Amino acid sequence: MARITVDDFFCKGCGLCVDVCPVSILELDPDVITAKGYHPAHCTDQEKCTGCATCALMCPDVAITVER
Template sequence: MPRIIVDDHFCKGCGLCVDSCPTHIIELDQARITAKGYHPATLIDEERCTGCMSCALMCPDVAITVER
């Protein structure tokens, strides 16, 4: 089953991955703040992830890894 892994050290919470996800299963985690002061992206429904890699391709900081 595909899923994404977001590296909090690189994610700056820009939201491009949220906008690019065709299944709308990525959100910025408002409950967490990274060491750099950002709300990182998080996968909210792993079962609906298709592994399309749209989020990883849109990420300007290469903070997302897609596992298939």
């Protein structure tokens, strides 16, 4: 099973990962604000992750790690 980890320190909430996720399991967390003032991305359902790593490839800040 694949697992997505988003590093809140580097995530600036740009939403590019949310747009490219083929199974729509990423979203910006409206309840969390990082120390830099951003709403970071987070995975809503790890079970549905296919491990395609499109989110990690799209992330300009290298804030996403995908483990397969």
